[in-house]
Amino acid sequence: MKELVILSGKGGTGKTSLTAAFAGLSQNMMLCDTDVDAADLHLLMAPEIKETFDFVGGNQAIIDPEKCVACGLCKALCRFNAVIEHTNPLSFTIDGIDCEGCGVCVDLCPEKAIDFPRKTCGQWFVSDTRFGPMIHARLGIAEENSGRLVALIREETRNRVRKQHLNLILTDGPPGIGCPVIASMGQANCILIVAEPTVSGIHDMKRVAQLAAHFKIPAMVCVNKFDLNPDQGLAIEQIARDNNIRSVGRIPFDPNFTQAMIQGKTILETHENSDASQAIRKIWQTIMENPVMKQERIM
Amino acid sequence: MIISIASGKGGTGKTTVATNLSCCIPEPTTLLDCDVEEPNSHLFLTPNFTGRENVIAPIPEVDDAKCTYCKRCMDICRFGAIAVVAKKVLTFPELCHSCGGCMAICPEDAIREKDRVLGIIETGFVHPKTDNGKKIQFAHGLMDIGQVMAPPIIRQVRTHADPKGVTIIDAPPGTSCPVIAAMKGADFVLLVTEPTPFGLHDLTLAVETVKILDIPHGLVINRAGMGNDDVKAYARKEKIPVLMEIPFDRKIAAAYSKGELIISCLPEYKEKFLRLYDDIKTLVAQRRQVR
Numbered sequence: 126m127k128e129l130v131i132l133s134g135k136g137g138t139g140k141t142s143l144t145a146a147f148a149g150l151s152q153n154m155m156l157c158d159t160d161v162d163a164a165d166l167h168l169l170m171a172p173e174i175k176e177t178f179d180f181v182g183g184n185q186a187i188i189d190p191e192k193c194v195a196c197g198l199c200k201a202l203c204r205f206n207a208v209i210e211h212t213n214p215l216s217f218t219i220d221g222i223d224c225e226g227c228g229v230c231v232d233l234c235p236e237k238a239i240d241f242p243r244k245t246c247g248q249w250f251v252s253d254t255r256f257g258p259m260i261h262a263r264l265g266i267a268e269e270n271s272g273r274l275v276a277l278i279r280e281e282t283r284n285r286v287r288k289q290h291l292n293l294i295l296t297d298g299p300p301g302i303g304c305p306v307i308a309s310m311g312q313a314n315c316i317l318i319v320a321e322p323t324v325s326g327i328h329d330m331k332r333v334a335q336l337a338a339h340f341k342i343p344a345m346v347c348v349n350k351f352d353l354n355p356d357q358g359l360a361i362e363q364i365a366r367d368n369n370i371r372s373v374g375r376i377p378f379d380p381n382f383t384q385a386m387i388q389g390k391t392i393l394e395t396h397e398n399s400d401a402s403q404a405i406r407k408i409w410q411t412i413m414e415n416p417v418m419k420q421e422r423i424m
Numbered sequence: 425m426i427i428s429i430a431s432g433k434g435g436t437g438k439t440t441v442a443t444n445l446s447c448c449i450p451e452p453t454t455l456l457d458c459d460v461e462e463p464n465s466h467l468f469l470t471p472n473f474t475g476r477e478n479v480i481a482p483i484p485e486v487d488d489a490k491c492t493y494c495k496r497c498m499d500i501c502r503f504g505a506i507a508v509v510a511k512k513v514l515t516f517p518e519l520c521h522s523c524g525g526c527m528a529i530c531p532e533d534a535i536r537e538k539d540r541v542l543g544i545i546e547t548g549f550v551h552p553k554t555d556n557g558k559k560i561q562f563a564h565g566l567m568d569i570g571q572v573m574a575p576p577i578i579r580q581v582r583t584h585a586d587p588k589g590v591t592i593i594d595a596p597p598g599t600s601c602p603v604i605a606a607m608k609g610a611d612f613v614l615l616v617t618e619p620t621p622f623g624l625h626d627l628t629l630a631v632e633t634v635k636i637l638d639i640p641h642g643l644v645i646n647r648a649g650m651g652n653d654d655v656k657a658y659a660r661k662e663k664i665p666v667l668m669e670i671p672f673d674r675k676i677a678a679a680y681s682k683g684e685l686i687i688s689c690l691p692e693y694k695e696k697f698l699r700l701y702d703d704i705k706t707l708v709a710q711r712r713q714v715r
Contacts (some may be wrong), residue, residue, distance in 0.1 A: 134462050136434010136597045141622065162598035163432050163626040183502070204523050221635070222604060227523035228502050265677045269601045272572065300434040300597050301461035304572035324683035325464040326440065327505060332569065339570045354681035383651050386621050
């Protein structure tokens with residue numbers, strides 16, 4: 126089993142458009158969208174949802190006004206300022222958005238007046254697409270635990286890939302370098318950083334590259350929209366060389382990416398012979414020929 | 425007044441709007457870059473940094489001499505950050521949410537807290553090249569590589585808000601806890617999107633987030649003309665005011681790629697950002713009247 130995780134640090138550099146295009150070039154592959162906060166891959170893949178599961182994340186503290194004697198200990202203990210004090214008469218409630226789900230107030234309330242129900246924080250789906258099966262998810266608005274949901278759907282993807290005798294996982298990752306990104310990359314063969322030739326693109330790709338190095342995961346980089354600023358594009362490739370990251374190619378700026386997106390297709394489907402499409406095919410070949418993508422991972 | 429700039433989808437132009445808007449506001453302005461995983465505002469404003477502070481989170485430290493291995497710390501911890509194995513207590517700092525539960529429940533008073541560094545805050549000021557008189561206060565957070573806890577860093581960046589002047593927050597992408605930390609308590613959320621299917625889809629999520637927090641909001645459509653009209657149709661249906669459109673223009677894209685502000689390469693935009701600010705002020709005042 127092999128897994129390539131598409132990341133970028135900065136949002137909007139083309140991770141999802143590229144992941145979908147690669148999916149169209151792969152066989153025996155399963156897609157996994159780990160951008161559970163703001164997933165977009167389904168907009169290109171038109172998944173037919175076969176199975177739906179609830180994601181039960183953390184718990185939430187709720188004060189039972191019948192039992193509460195308004196001693197205020199919960200407010201004193203809460204490190205997240207989630208306990209709201211009301212006057213006339215004195216009473217306390219918990220702000221569901223600020224509650225971290227740590228349960229400290231629940232366990233230490235002398236009146237045992239705080240309930241701690243588990244809450245459904247989102248859903249995840251197993252779907253079929255024209256390029257192969259896909260696992261994706263939707264974290265509820267304003268919810269926590271995105272890292273746990275990512276870990277869960279990656280685990281499910283691996284189990285199903287094994288069972289269905291597939292051999293490649295293509296993972297469309299989230300932006301940033303935090304909790305869901307770290308949960309997206311563990312054990313992968315390699316990450317592909319989609320960088321854009323801008324000052325922000327450079328700054329952010331460096332941080333993802335550092336993250337990959339920190340967790341000892343091999344990285345490759347491709348520059349999207351290269352001709353928007355070729356000097357910055359070259360700078361990205363130089364940074365890659367300096368950091369032992371393989372540059373796998375350049376994709377020209379092409380408004381047809383947006384046109385393809387509007388049709389719910391990949392650019393390879395709508396503009397098969399464009400320069401961008403040819404660049405993507407070459408990049409895919411370069412990635413798959415790299416020794417790191419030939420290693421079987423036991424996951 | 426706090427104006428939080430958010431989007432759902434990444435790369436739609438939050439930083440562009442936050443930096444340009446900050447330079448055009450006539451009142452004293454503070455810009456807080458709360459995208460602590462990937463802060464970019466400083467690349468466009470090149471602040472003079474004058475201060476630097478660590479963001480620390482307390483984590484438990486167990487005194488083996490006092491510990492009786494009763495496991496109550498392990499039982500209270502919902503994050504699996506402390507474990508008692510035979511006659512040994514293990515802590516996992518990267519899982520710890522610093523709730524203090526283990527310390528509060530320990531009957532032997534065997535747990536103290538020590539500091540763990542999550543990242544840094546840099547503070548300073550900007551004299552925008554486009555306006556000789558203005559000085560913008562600036563702060564951003566930078567999460568350490570390999571850390572996962574962005575919200576405490578965001579909350580600490582926000583302690584640098586100016587209660588008297590205007591504070592602009594450059595929020596991270598997404599809809600989960602870091603975004604909430606960057607939006608909560610704001611007087612207005614300015615949502616920046618692009619007129620594409622991805623932009624629209626993630627905008628609808630961002631709007632749901634803003635609605636949960638009950639904050640007045642408006643829309644900036646960036647790269648207008650590059651996709652279709654669905655974002656506008658959605659805004660009409662949801663009655664979200666479109667406060668500004670920035671057309672797709674290779675000149676703007678090229679300037680951005682070099683770290684230039686729009687108002688430097690196209691000075692006529694100063695007027696547009698000023699109008700945007702006036703519109704936001706009006707909407708905030710309307711909401712205050714309703715209350």
